[in-house]
Amino acid sequence: RPEMVEPKNEIGLVNGLAWTSVGGEMLQIEVAILDGSGKVELTGQLGDVMKESAHAAISYIRSRAASLHIEPDFYKTKDIHIHIPEGAIPKDGPSAGVTMCTAVASALSGAPVRYDVAMTGEITLRGRVLPIGGLKEKTMAAYRAGIKTVVIPKENEPDLAEIDPVVASHIQFVPADQIDTVLKTALISAYESRCVPPELAAAPRVKAGEISAPQEAITQ
Amino acid sequence: RPEMVEPKNEIGLVNGLAWTSVGGEMLQIEVAILDGSGKVELTGQLGDVMKESAHAAISYIRSRAASLHIEPDFYKTKDIHIHIPEGAIPKDGPSAGVTMCTAVASALSGAPVRYDVAMTGEITLRGRVLPIGGLKEKTMAAYRAGIKTVVIPKENEPDLAEIDPVVASHIQFVPADQIDTVLKTALISAYESRCVPPELAAAPRVKAGEISAPQEAITQ
Amino acid sequence: RPEMVEPKNEIGLVNGLAWTSVGGEMLQIEVAILDGSGKVELTGQLGDVMKESAHAAISYIRSRAASLHIEPDFYKTKDIHIHIPEGAIPKDGPSAGVTMCTAVASALSGAPVRYDVAMTGEITLRGRVLPIGGLKEKTMAAYRAGIKTVVIPKENEPDLAEIDPVVASHIQFVPADQIDTVLKTALISAYESRCVPPELAAAPRVKAGEISAPQEAITQ
Amino acid sequence: RPEMVEPKNEIGLVNGLAWTSVGGEMLQIEVAILDGSGKVELTGQLGDVMKESAHAAISYIRSRAASLHIEPDFYKTKDIHIHIPEGAIPKDGPSAGVTMCTAVASALSGAPVRYDVAMTGEITLRGRVLPIGGLKEKTMAAYRAGIKTVVIPKENEPDLAEIDPVVASHIQFVPADQIDTVLKTALISAYESRCVPPELAAAPRVKAGEISAPQEAITQ
Amino acid sequence: RPEMVEPKNEIGLVNGLAWTSVGGEMLQIEVAILDGSGKVELTGQLGDVMKESAHAAISYIRSRAASLHIEPDFYKTKDIHIHIPEGAIPKDGPSAGVTMCTAVASALSGAPVRYDVAMTGEITLRGRVLPIGGLKEKTMAAYRAGIKTVVIPKENEPDLAEIDPVVASHIQFVPADQIDTVLKTALISAYESRCVPPELAAAPRVKAGEISAPQEAITQ
Amino acid sequence: RPEMVEPKNEIGLVNGLAWTSVGGEMLQIEVAILDGSGKVELTGQLGDVMKESAHAAISYIRSRAASLHIEPDFYKTKDIHIHIPEGAIPKDGPSAGVTMCTAVASALSGAPVRYDVAMTGEITLRGRVLPIGGLKEKTMAAYRAGIKTVVIPKENEPDLAEIDPVVASHIQFVPADQIDTVLKTALISAYESRCVPPELAAAPRVKAGEISAPQEAITQ
Ligand SMILES: [Ca+2]
Ligand SMILES: [Ca+2]
Ligand SMILES: [Ca+2]
Ligand SMILES: [Ca+2]
Ligand SMILES: [Ca+2]
Ligand SMILES: [Ca+2]
Ligand SMILES: [Ca+2]
């Protein structure tokens, strides 16, 4: 019996997608921004690659704070805690990079995150979105949880040809090669929250069926 | 010959429930708040997952200090020491999260903890209560110690069907999916201690027998 | 040829009792309080459990500084060094907790320690004294060293039935379930040293023979 | 289907060349300069040798800040983050030294990096460029990515005799024994960016065919 | 061909005696006191037990600075570097405790160390001198190096019966159970150096032949 | 084809000699002195023994700063970076001690280092030079690189009898038992650079043939 996502837009809570030995899984990334002195805390049994992803995401946000409507001195006035339940399960890999970036951006800017959006993708220090593996399994998990929109790396578009037809008919896919596209898709717009910059409008969404790309194996 | 809980409501002392290879065990979590500079000390042979749980609990309290009637600058003016006797026994896992959170909240706010309440549950950074394993054994240990009320994760309600009938007839269960419910149940109310916010009234308690949920295996 | 304890009450020097593979052993715990900035140094090849015991003991003293007649800001104006000779022998376990606590309390308050008192017991963050193992061997070592009084955990009272009769006839046992009882027994009273609070009078001492408790195996 | 380099000169982004068990690979090194306090962050699963290379590169830049038109106090007013995607792939070895140095120099000075230049070479603390291995495979990767100019260590010139003829006919090689030559080749000139010192003009470029050096095995 | 000790009294240089698998060895302990901020540096491939010995020695000196004619604030105004050549040979054990203590006391007070004195003994935090092993081999090494006086732990006096007769006829032994005796023996008196407190006069020296103690095996 | 040393006297660059499983090797030690706060950075895959050597060398220079014409507060106003190319090759052992000391002294004082001098020897905290191994192989490497003068530990003089005759006829050897002799030999004199103290004149140089010492095996 799958666990459905709760229909509520929250700040600092983003739906990620993981790929485990027993299939895809949705995992929610939680971020708390606390008055502090610039410490970063990462909990939930994150491996080294995932921790480095978090630091790349945070540095990206520091380098773009102004355009993200974030106080630029947060790196010395706030502590950032990123936690991924369930705390006993080891997690690793770079594909939660965009999710952690979105969660931190939301928490720092105050922009709520759409509850029905999930995402996967490696992030680089300059905000590029790199391809990931396990898209078929990840989207299956998103579907089971009631997700309506999944942001994927642009380079993974060919993998959409392999998606389960039922999943593909219920989910819209947003290919992104820059984190800007991810943030536009997941964060509630500036008109509603007054926190997201106006140029972040809705990004184009595609149906998996519309794309007929060749099958390609990508390891996560 | 079981060791009974001492009938005294104390500040910073909470009854947790652990699941070991030889059955359930009650373990008391002790918290001391000391004038200091924001250091966190965790002793009692806690494993990495349990230490991360403690940090998630503390960050949650920092993010909610005002509504918990706690001085918001405690993170830089106090040192927090969490200790779990017996010091030679290694302990790990996320299921003491709610217990550590309650103990820290009690110690920081000055609200005493009901001596006849025990609890188990993973806590997330946002105060959600996640399911745990070993409920049958844990409740048996609580019963032997003279506990009257056990707070369990909401998602573990189906496991109540498996509880020993004698245990079920002596203990009230409080299912919680938010830490608020845990704190309301365990901390002495504001009318008595002037430390717990008024909206924290008594949470509904259920008898195990009233719930007929399907059996489900959950690993801790 | 056993080594006898030196008949001199000293500050910051307390007789502990250890249990090794070749029998009991008395070991003296030394504490130096130095002008400093709050650092804690632990030497003598102490294992992790013993180090955590030391930290629990120090936090307990911080939380009770006023009633122990200790300057409450010692945690930031003094360095504390706890050393256990002989430096090449690895030592571990929680049962030196009360000994380290007494030694630190003596060194910080200036109250001398009775030279003919030895002790064993785990300490918790709130000053509870938990049971230990190897009481028979430990008391034999105390007897050989010329000790007159041994403080034991209250929960170990049943083990007194197993003590060697010769040992039992020469040593008085002081069962303690709180560290207060330990400090009252070991520290020279306030009337003499003007350092121990008045309410710390003599605790009742029992002869092993007076107690007929059932035998019980307790691992250290 | 090779991935082409994007035809855009960017600040703090430099094309490096790596040698893996399955052939050469181009990897882009990203640098972010952030207001901070002098911290250096290195992510992307860099091994110890590569991390030390980064520190040597940064120390070189500190020692030459004035002549590189860089604020000399950056070591205490800025944080430097060097990241090498793809984050899950371990990377090591000294041959990315010149690339990291160029990327940091670009990011600190604001001078853009030519998008069609790639490079490989160990850097020393004094800016010498030491030879590397795998030149044939590395240049093949550069060719596939659309690179026009490859900076190589002067001592690797003899290895140009082994380069694939097609690669050699499309790529110009710039031998360098000092990092100055590397920076002159890769950074956009001062006339355009007003950030590169005037004495950094174009360095001479050679065709592989023009050099007939003996074959020599060099391990990376 | 043994290496003779250089006939010169130096500050901060003390002859220690070690016991290796191939016999005794003299090793000189060097101490440098540097303007600094209280850092302690220990080099020469010292094992954990030896490092803890050094820290116990330094804490002892801090606790007795006034009576040793040492500026009491050295722990925050000076850096202490203890080095034991030869740097490639691992060294461990507690028996260099008195030697390190004497070297640090000499360097801090400015009192020169007699070049023809060697020593061995564990030191405790309170300045007690504990017994060591390998006395026969150690004294042989001292004899070969031209040492005239060897300070030994009081509890090792019985071992003098086993000393090689030639060694015993050339060396005077000073048994010590407190570090005071060691310092009196090794440091040049206050009348000469104006740095050693007056009460530190010459300690009594004994010939090995004068003592007829039973043989006893003591492990280092 | 051996690599010749470049005929240029540089500041902070000294020729060391290493002994590997495949023979001797010359390695240049680079030092950069940077405005900073007293940090020491050691790169080039240095092992623990070599790192400790570097720290001993730096402490020696701190203790002798005045006589070396070095600002005595460099330990808190400068960062010191010691790097040994080639960065991928692990290096260890104490015999680069004098080389690192000379390189740091040169960089701090501004005195250039003679390009045709190489050296080997362990350094102690007080500036003594201790013997090393592999002298025959090391001097062969120095000869191949065009070195004219090699500083060796005084205690290694007997090993000169084993030097290859061709090497011995082209190289002058300077035996040193104090680092002063090393610095006098390698640093350009004060008359030229105004940075080296006047008392540092030329040390006597000997030809290997002039000494007929017995063969002796010394491990590095
Ligand atoms: Ca799950
Ligand atoms: Ca790609
Ligand atoms: Ca128990
Ligand atoms: Ca769940
Ligand atoms: Ca013993
Ligand atoms: Ca118990
Ligand atoms: Ca790739």
Ligand SMILES: [Ca+2]
């Ligand atoms: Ca070379």
Ligand SMILES: [Ca+2]
């Ligand atoms: Ca030796």
Ligand SMILES: [Ca+2]
């Ligand atoms: Ca003894």
Ligand SMILES: [Ca+2]
């Ligand atoms: Ca080489």
Ligand SMILES: [Ca+2]
């Ligand atoms: Ca020697």
